[in-house]
Amino acid sequence: MSRPGRESYxxxxxxxxxxxxxxxxxxxxxVSFYARELADIVILGFPLxxxxxxxxxxxxxxxxxxxxxxxMNKLDSEYGVRExxxxx
Amino acid sequence: xxxYTTPLRRYYAFYTxxxxxxxxVLAILERxxxxxxxxxxxxxxxxxxxxxxxxxxxxxxSVSEYYVAGRRVPAVFNGMATxxxxxxxxxxxxxxxxxxxxxxxxxxxxxxxxGGYVLVALLLAPYLRRFGQFTIPDFLAxxxxxxxARLVGVFATVLASFIYVVAQIYGVGLITSRFVGLQFxxxxxxxxxxxxxxxxxxxxxxxxxxxxxxYAILIVAYLVPVTILSYQVTGIPLPQLTYGQxxxxxxxxxxxxxxxxxxxxxxxxxxxxxxxxxxxxLTLPESLADERRSLAExxxxxxxxxxxxxxxxxxxxxxxxxxxxxxxxxxxxxxxLRESGQRASAPExxxxxxxxxxxxxxxxxxxxxxxxxxxxxxxxxxxPHVLMRYYTTPSVRxxxxxxxxxxxxxxxxxxxxxxxxxxxxxxxYTTLVGSSIAQLPVWVSAWGKIGLVSIEDVNGDGLxxxxxxxxxxxxxxxxxxxxxxxxxxxxxxxAAGALAAALSTADGLLxxxxxxxxxxxxxxxxxxQASTQWRLVVSKSLLLVVAVLAATVAxxxxxxILFMVAWAFSLAGAALFPALILGVFWKRANRVGAISGMxxxxxxTIYYMVRVQFDNIPWLGIQGxxxxPWLGIQSTAAGVWGVAAGFLTxxxxxxxxSPPSRETQEFVESVRHPEGDA
Numbered sequence: 001m002s003r004p005g006r007e008s009y010x011x012x013x014x015x016x017x018x019x020x021x022x023x024x025x026x027x028x029x030x031v032s033f034y035a036r037e038l039a040d041i042v043i044l045g046f047p048l049x050x051x052x053x054x055x056x057x058x059x060x061x062x063x064x065x066x067x068x069x070x071x072m073n074k075l076d077s078e079y080g081v082r083e084x085x086x087x088x
Numbered sequence: 089x090x091x092y093t094t095p096l097r098r099y100y101a102f103y104t105x106x107x108x109x110x111x112x113v114l115a116i117l118e119r120x121x122x123x124x125x126x127x128x129x130x131x132x133x134x135x136x137x138x139x140x141x142x143x144x145x146x147x148x149x150s151v152s153e154y155y156v157a158g159r160r161v162p163a164v165f166n167g168m169a170t171x172x173x174x175x176x177x178x179x180x181x182x183x184x185x186x187x188x189x190x191x192x193x194x195x196x197x198x199x200x201x202x203g204g205y206v207l208v209a210l211l212l213a214p215y216l217r218r219f220g221q222f223t224i225p226d227f228l229a230x231x232x233x234x235x236x237a238r239l240v241g242v243f244a245t246v247l248a249s250f251i252y253v254v255a256q257i258y259g260v261g262l263i264t265s266r267f268v269g270l271q272f273x274x275x276x277x278x279x280x281x282x283x284x285x286x287x288x289x290x291x292x293x294x295x296x297x298x299x300x301x302x303y304a305i306l307i308v309a310y311l312v313p314v315t316i317l318s319y320q321v322t323g324i325p326l327p328q329l330t331y332g333q334x335x336x337x338x339x340x341x342x343x344x345x346x347x348x349x350x351x352x353x354x355x356x357x358x359x360x361x362x363x364x365x366x367x368x369x370l371t372l373p374e375s376l377a378d379e380r381r382s383l384a385e386x387x388x389x390x391x392x393x394x395x396x397x398x399x400x401x402x403x404x405x406x407x408x409x410x411x412x413x414x415x416x417x418x419x420x421x422x423x424x425l426r427e428s429g430q431r432a433s434a435p436e437x438x439x440x441x442x443x444x445x446x447x448x449x450x451x452x453x454x455x456x457x458x459x460x461x462x463x464x465x466x467x468x469x470x471x472p473h474v475l476m477r478y479y480t481t482p483s484v485r486x487x488x489x490x491x492x493x494x495x496x497x498x499x500x501x502x503x504x505x506x507x508x509x510x511x512x513x514x515x516x517y518t519t520l521v522g523s524s525i526a527q528l529p530v531w532v533s534a535w536g537k538i539g540l541v542s543i544e545d546v547n548g549d550g551l552x553x554x555x556x557x558x559x560x561x562x563x564x565x566x567x568x569x570x571x572x573x574x575x576x577x578x579x580x581x582x583a584a585g586a587l588a589a590a591l592s593t594a595d596g597l598l599x600x601x602x603x604x605x606x607x608x609x610x611x612x613x614x615x616x617q618a619s620t621q622w623r624l625v626v627s628k629s630l631l632l633v634v635a636v637l638a639a640t641v642a643x644x645x646x647x648x649i650l651f652m653v654a655w656a657f658s659l660a661g662a663a664l665f666p667a668l669i670l671g672v673f674w675k676r677a678n679r680v681g682a683i684s685g686m687x688x689x690x691x692x693t694i695y696y697m698v699r700v701q702f703d704n705i706p707w708l709g710i711q712g713x714x715x716x717p718w719l720g721i722q723s724t725a726a727g728v729w730g731v732a733a734g735f736l737t738x739x740x741x742x743x744x745x746s747p748p749s750r751e752t753q754e755f756v757e758s759v760r761h762p763e764g765d766a
Contacts (some may be wrong), residue, residue, distance in 0.1 A: 011759055017210050024206045028465075029458055035192070035441035036450070045332025050439045053195030054506040055328070056204040056581060062495045065209040069488035072214070077483065083763065 016071055019066045019081050027060045029050070091717065093162045101307035104304045111135065115577045124576040128268040131584040132278075135305060139298045139591065140285035146297050147289035151620050154291030154627065155222040155603055161480040162297055167493020169299035170477045170590035172306060174201075174468075174494070175501055176252070178653050179261030180589035182307060183502075185561025187509035191438040193457060194509070198502050200461045202495060204468025209491035212469060213478040215672045215759045217487035223600075224472040225608040230755060231671040232682040233748070235613050238688045244663030245472045245604045247690075249597045250638065252471075252656040256594035257283075257642040260587065266538065266566070267583035273643045278589070280639045283594045287602075288628060295595045296480060302588035303497060310501050310584020317511050317572040327507035335439065337508050341517040342437050345554055348522075354553040357546040358432035365425040375413035383407045406540065431555050438513060453718040460654075463727035467657025470664040472604070473596040512564045515571050521554050535563050600639070602631040621681065654724035655697055662689035662730025666738050674742075677757050681742030689734025696726040 031038070035049030043051050093632040114127055152158050161169065179201065187194035219227055225241035234549040260279030265272045286298045318327035321334060345351060368375040388404050411417040436443040442453035468474065477494075481487045520528065525545055535541045540560040543552060565586075570580040606627035611618055618626070663686050670685075699715040721728060747753075 006757070006761055013760075020206070020210060024203065028203050028461060032199070032441075032458060032461065033454065035454075037438070039441065044329070045336050047439050049441050050192055050195070051190065051332075053199055055503055057199050058495075058499055058502060061203050061206050062492065062499055064206050065492045065495055068209055069485075069492050072488055073485050 005079060009075065009081075012075060013072065016068065020068055023060065024064060027057045031057070093164075096162070096165060100300060100304065103301060104308075107305060108310070111577060111581060114580070115575060118575055118577050121333065124580075125269060127576050127580045128583065132264065132268050132587070133579040135584050136278075136282040136285070137588065138301065139282060140623070142298045142301055143286040143288070143290055143294040146294035148291060148293050149621070149624065151623060153293045154624055155479075155607065156292075156476075157293040157296045159220075159425045159480055159482055161482075163481060163486040163490035164493050165300050166296070166477060166481050166486075166490040167495075168497050169296045170474060170490070170494035171497035171501075172299040172303040173477060173590070173596040174474055174498055174593070175306065175589050176256055176593035176653070177263075177586060177590035179501065179505075180261065180310065180586050181562045181565050183505045184508035184512070185564040187506050187561075188559070189561055191436060191443075191509075192441045193443075193453070195506070196457050196460045197464065198505065201468060202463025202499060202502055203461070203666070205491060205495040205498070206463040207465060208474070208478075209488065209495075211669055211672070211696075212475060213487050213491050214484050216475060217478050217481060217484045218759050218761075220479065223603050223609055224475055224602060224668070226612075227671070228667060228682070229608075231752065232667070232677075232679045233752065236683050237352045237667075237686075238608055238612060238681060240683055240740060241667075242604045242608045242687065244660065244690060246601050248471060248656045248660035248663070249473060249601045249604075251652050251659070253594050253597040253601070253638045254350075254641045255632075255653050255656075256590045256597065257511035257624075257639050258645070259590040261642060262562070263583055263586045263590065267580065271587050272645070276639050276643045277589065279594075280635055282587075282591050284632070284635055286591070287595045287599050291624075291627070292476075292480060295599055297728075299592045299595065302592040302677060306585040306588040306592070307497070307500055309581045309588070310504060312575065313568045313572060313578055313582060314504060314508050314511060316574060317515075317568060318507070320572060321511065321514065327490055327511065328503050331507040331510040333513050338438055338510060338513050338517060341514075342435075343518060345521055347436055348553070350547065350549060350551065351553045351555060354432065354448075354547045354555040355432050355434070358428045358555060361546075362383040362428035362432055365421045365428060369418055369425065372418055376410070376414055376417045380407065383410070384755040426734055431558070435554065439508070455719055456722055456725060459721050459725040459728040463654070463658050463661055463731075465742045466661035466665045466727060466731055470660040470668065471657070472660070472664070473593075474598040476600060476603075477596075499509050500676070507566060508564060512568060512571065516557070517554075520552055520557065523552055525552050529571075531567050534570070535567055540566075592639075598631055598635055601634050602627050602658030605630045605634075622695060637756060651701065651724060655726070658693050658697070658725065658730060659690065661727045662693040662734055665731055666734035668740050670735070672756065672759060674739075675753050676742055676747055677738055678742045678745050680745050681738045681740075684741050685734045685738030688737040689730040692733040693726045693730030696729050697723045700726070 031049070031052050035053070038049040038052070039047040041048040046054070114122070115129055118124075118127055150153055150158070183194070183197055186197060216224075216227060221227065221230070224245060225238045228241040229235065229238035231237075257276055257279060260282070261272045261276035264270045264275030264278055268275070270278060287295050314327045315325045318330050319325040322330040324330050368379065381404060383403060387400060387407070390400050390403065411420045422657065442450045442457065444450055444453055478487045478490065481490050520532070525543060528543070532541055532543070536543065540563040542558045544556055544558075545552075546556055547553070566579070566582060569576075569582060605624060610626050611623050665683045666689060667677075669688050671682070698717075699713055700717045702714065717723075718729070
């Protein structure tokens with residue numbers, strides 16, 4: 001990869017990482033912070049605050065990781081760095 | 089890859105099917121009169137035999153196979169192995185009980201132990217795989233130039249992993265003693281044998297493939313009882329979806345039970361008891377003498393009135409348990425005061441976040457919840473036995489995908505744990521509370537015998553009030569098969585699952601400690617010229633020594649075992665997380681900055697833990713060191729301060745010093761880009 005290529009690859013990686021970490025932060029800390037206020041909204045029989053802690057947040061986490069793996073693996077192909085399965 | 093993966097899938101499919109057949113055969117044998125004890129033995133020995141077989145088949149003499157399973161583990165299987173590696177006896181046995189006892193507050197563990205994988209996936213796993221060496225200290229040494237950084241990394245790795253492995257071996261001892269009736273100390277060493285057969289001959293390679301096998305057992309064992317219970321209660325065998333409805337019923341029951349006059353009366357009795365203990369503490373040392381005299385009088389009075397022998401024996405035991413000195417008596421009564429006080433206080437609703445009366449209590453609960461979540465997440469992303477697993481995938485791509493599979497397999501258990509808690513609560517509220525104490529279900533007395541359930545009719549009305557029932561958290565998971573009225577074979581299955589969870593985590597941890605000592609300290613620092621064979625000999629001997637040491641500590645039954653697990657997370661997070669993250673994302677971080685940051689993070693965390701948790705350490709002769717927690721944060725979340733201090737120190741010290749060398753900067757570049765210098 002050329003030097004500008006490397007830089008734009010790294011920049012796009014950082015941008016995606018930042019976006020996903022922001023989602024992670026909101027789902028984890030912001031939502032939990034307001035859990036008392038969210039208790040009045042009921043979803044599937046759960047108060048929303050409880051639901052987010054028990055199921056919502058973990059499901060968002062697994063989706064974040066899935067999306068990141070997909071995005072980065074595509075980015076690798078786009079920049080022609082698709083490695084073989086052998087030892088690098 | 090495909091030609092390697094397909095036969096693997098077939099093996100493990102056969103294996104899982106075989107395990108189901110085994111359960112079925114045992115169920116039939118039990119029908120025809122096989123005693124429960126033999127069912128327990130069959131599960132214990134068959135599963136350990138199975139792990140040993142895999143361990144022997146996967147034996148190896150190659151360094152790469154021994155430390156990183158030859159880097160040939162496909163993403164899905166590495167995900168399963170990470171799941172088993174990750175889920176310890178605390179997840180398997182403790183989590184459901186914690187959620188039962190503390191409701192919403194317990195969700196900190198669910199979020200913390202899953203959300204940490206986001207940090208692993210986005211900030212660490214792909215870069216560590218790109219680096220492609222053997223251990224976490226390897227990375228620190230390569231990034232921060234040499235032995236000092238490596239040794240600090242080794243120290244943190246060994247400290248956190250050792251605390252954690254002691255907790256696992258302790259768990260093994262509990263399981264074998266409860267289900268098979270072995271003595272606790274013997275159980276610990278039987279478990280130790282189970283751990284060693286996996287890791288001793290084949291290192292990471294053997295551990296990986298046994299962990300995959302252990303994942304299958306532990307997840308089946310976790311899902312079966314609660315799925316059947318869900319079917320019995322709601323008609324739908326999907327506990328993760330149905331527990332919402334049951335939760336609503338629980339909320340209605342809570343309203344009714346909490347306001348019941350008999351319930352309030354029972355709590356009042358505990359309040360009076362707490363007040364009495366408080367009086368005694370205030371009037372020490374006279375109260376101790378008074379208490380001894382009054383017990384003696386009661387015993388004499390009973391003996392002369394030809395009372396039941398049992399009552400006399402109970403009083404005599406009370407007198408024996410009475411502490412000898414005024415200092416011990418203070419501690420003894422303070423514990424009793426705390427217990428009675430807790431049972432006297434109004435119970436919390438299951439779904440209420442940050443309970444407590446008044447804004448301040450709510451805010452403290454919230455700060456503690458959020459900081460515990462933070463520590464558990466950062467600790468997850470810094471515990472070396474998890475991170476090491478991402479060295480074993482064939483490529484960076486597979487490492488990324490593998491984190492997804494890890495969390496996927498972990499979620500299967502974590503999304504089910506809250507359901508256990510809610511179903512158990514529903515059963516307790518509908519069938520136990522308010523019923524006659526003389527006619528409680530069999531499981532209550534069965535678990536009562538070994539002290540996991542205790543019942544005391546304080547108000548003497550012959551009925552069970554909620555306040556009169558005390559449950560050990562572990563019992564929620566262990567008793568669910570009996571609550572659902574299932575045959576003993578399912579209890580045996582749960583025990584096998586709990587054993588698999590503890591053994592798989594212990595395997596991973598022991599291997600991590602042994603690798604850190606043999607690879608990082610012995611080979612990299614002291615004897616770089618050591619031959620391959622000799623390195624493996626050293627590693628295996630160290631594994632043995634560390635395992636025996638951990639089992640010895642565990643057989644002492646350290647009292648603060650639950651705290652210890654949370655401490656391991658805080659310690660690992662504070663010492664390693666900042667240095668690892670800045671090592672990848674900030675080229676300017678230099679050697680002195682990283683080393684001082686790791687040390688400061690570690691020291692701040694230890695300082696906070698010790699001073700908040702202990703007031704004196706008798707074996708060091710230290711007294712009166714207790715302090716008020718900062719912002720009310722408990723010692724289990726001490727890592728909050730340590731991680732912050734670690735980041736600040738690395739940044740500040742690095743900025744004062746000079747930037748790292750050209751080679752180091754190029755090293756960072758190579759880790760960031762998958763094709764690197766090829």
